[in-house]
Amino acid sequence: MWMTWMRGLAAFWVCGAGLALSAPPTFYKDVLPVLQEHCQGCHREGEIGPMAFVDDYAKVRPWAKAIRQSVVTKRMPPWFADPAHGQFANDRAMPRELIDRIAAWVDAGAPEGDRRDAPPKRTYIDGWNIAEPDYVVEMPRPFTIPASGKVDYQYIVIPLDLKEDKWVQMVEARPAAEARAAVHHILVYVRAPGSNWLRGEAEPGVPFVPPRTTPDGKPRDDIGGGGNEILTIYTPGNVPDIWEPGTAKRIRAGSDLVLQMHYTPSGKEVVDRSRIGFVWAKGPVERRAITFNTINTKFEIPPMAGAHEVRGEAFPLRSEAWLYSFFPHMHLRGKSFEYRVRRADGSMETLLKVPNYDFNWQLTYKLKAPVRLEPGARVDGVAVFDNSPNNPFNPDPKATVRWGEQSDEEMMIGFFDLLIDAKQDLRQWFRGSGRRGGD
Ligand code: HEC
Incomplete structure (x- = not known):
């Protein structure tokens, strides 16, 4: 006892x-x-x-x-x-x-x-993490992902058939359930009605792999969207885009979606037919969300380098904006990623640091309160790569590593979302920034 x-x-x-x-x-x-x-x-x-x-x-x-x-x-x-x-x-x-x-x-x-x-059961909307979508599109044709090997990025144009401009308050891209393990990412672009990107080249609905060079042998510079806006990015474990009422992304009537699909074979042949669900804004929209990036495509990571730093290009903002969220992207040699705001007065502030970047978890970091950026401010991205044998994911420490789409090549992209005044003309907003984009 x-x-x-x-x-x-x-x-x-x-x-x-x-x-x-x-x-x-x-x-x-x-x-x-x-x-x-x-x-x-x-x-x-x-x-x-x-x-x-x-x-x-x-x-x-x-x-x-x-x-x-x-x-x-x-x-x-x-x-x-x-x-x-x-x-x-x-x-x-x-x-x-x-x-x-x-x-x-x-x-x-x-x-x-x-x-x-027990607490009451949570209820989930079947198949979605956003509210019940108002509009759903699906890849017009299924795509078969082989059991092994590498698959080039597939671009799939999906006409949207919108008769009027739309404000999108929530959007979610989802792979077919059986293909989930083989979908590394879905990058969803909105091709504006005036854009010629892939037009005449990629037949709507048919998976397309753009040639890497132009007919006269130059590298193409339009693989990353040709100046068109990114609507949303799906990665496993990430949250869908849900903006607060009053904030939304815009899609012009006559736009098409272009999906950039990165399939990574998972040991068994599966068929994908990804879907995109939209919830339209129900009230007036005051702030427009747009996705930008700080990017570097010209780096060279030497063999065995344990901490090779690469900085993204940044451009000073012309008009006021609010920084809303971040989405750092690197591949298997990614070690850490940091976003810094550099203001016109020279002051600098780190707004996100990912000290142990994990390629398997490509996540969005949404600021609790959007941060105001005055004209002249820039968003800098600083990436560090580990090409040493200490990195357990490193496919080959002896390789010199450059930009490329496949996972044994590297990328340095710091996506970030800004909110701007919804009434502002985006082309005006971009003027003088050295960047293309927007409509
Ligand atoms: C964002 C999605 C996500 C959330 C949220 C999440 N998990 Fe997981 N979890 C995964 C995935 C994907 C795997 C398999 C891959 C892996 O292990 O990394 C996993 C694996 C696991 C495993 C397997 C063993 C291990 O450690 O690898 C355990 C246990 C687990 N999760 C527990 C939890 C618990 C407990 C929570 C909540 C407190 C949680 N997870 C929240 C996605 C998630």
């Missing part, structure tokens, strides 16, 4: 100060709400998490130890921003108290508790 009591007491002590002498957490009462809030976004049927942490003890119990390990080491939920810089609306980092709660639950033997204590 005495010994049992002693052992019980010891168990209480290891639970940590906050929980000492209280009953251990149970699945239904204490743990399920955390799984709903922080894990089910990915760990449910049809999403990217390899197992579903649904509202059923029997299904989750076998994973208890793995869950504990993943949250204590902060591998899960995936989030890579250095907390020293910037505050993010979509910050996935879990509060310490919740990590401790999960650990205490597992340490106490992962008790089930009473099903009647």
Whole structure:
């Protein structure tokens, strides 16, 4: 009796100060709400998490130890921003108290508790992470991804058939469920009615691989969108674009979508037919969202370099804008990425630092409060690449690495979204920036 009591007491002590002498957490009462809030976004049927942490003890119990390990080491939920810089609306980092709660639950033997204590089930819209879409388009033809090898980027033009200009408040691109593991990214461009990009070359609906050079042998400079706007980017584990009411992206009547599909064979032949869902803005729009980047396509990473820095080109803004979100993009040698705002008065501020870049997690970092940029301000991107044998993902430390689409080549793109006055003419806005774009 005495010994049992002693052992019980010891168990209480290891639970940590906050929980000492209280009953251990149970699945239904204490743990399920955390799984709903922080894990089910990915760990449910049809999403990217390899197992579903649904509202059923029997299904989750076998994973208890793995869950504990993943949250204590902060591998899960995936989030890579250095907390020293910037505050993010979509910050996935879990509060310490919740990590401790999960650990205490597992340490106490992962008790089930009473099903009647369970929070209400979360409901999800079938197939989407945005609200029920007002408009959905699908790749007109399926694309077969082979089991192995490399697949060139496929460009697919999808006519939109919009009779009037539209403001988009939410947009989500989704691969077909069976092809999910083989879709590395979907970059969705809006081809404006006046743009000739791929026109006459890529037949609508038919996957197309643009030749790398022009007929007279020069490298093409229009592979990255030919000055057309990016609407959204799908990567596994990222959040879809959802702007607050009053903020939206614009699509002109007569525009087409152009999907840039990066397929990465996953060991089994699968068929993709990705879809894009749109929710139109329901009220007046005051701020227009546009996607820019700080980019460098001319770098050369020497063999064995452990920390090779590459800076993106930046351009000074002509008019006021608000910085809204970031999306750093590198490949397997990406080590860290930083965005800095340099203001006209020379001051500099780091707004996002990703100290341990992970190629498998291409994430958007949405600022909690948009940051005002006055004319003359620039957004700088600083990328560091690790081409040494210390990088476990490095395909070949002896290679000199340059820009290229495939994962054993590299990229340095710091996408960022700006909000501008919705009434502003975008061509006017770009004038003198040295950049093309917009309509
Ligand atoms: C953004 C999507 C996403 C979220 C949110 C997420 N996971 Fe995951 N999780 C994944 C994916 C994808 C994998 C498989 C690939 C991998 O292991 O990196 C995974 C793997 C795991 C694994 C397998 C073992 C391991 O550590 O690799 C565990 C356990 C896990 N997640 C637990 C959690 C828990 C617990 C939460 C919430 C606190 C969570 N995940 C939130 C996407 C997510």
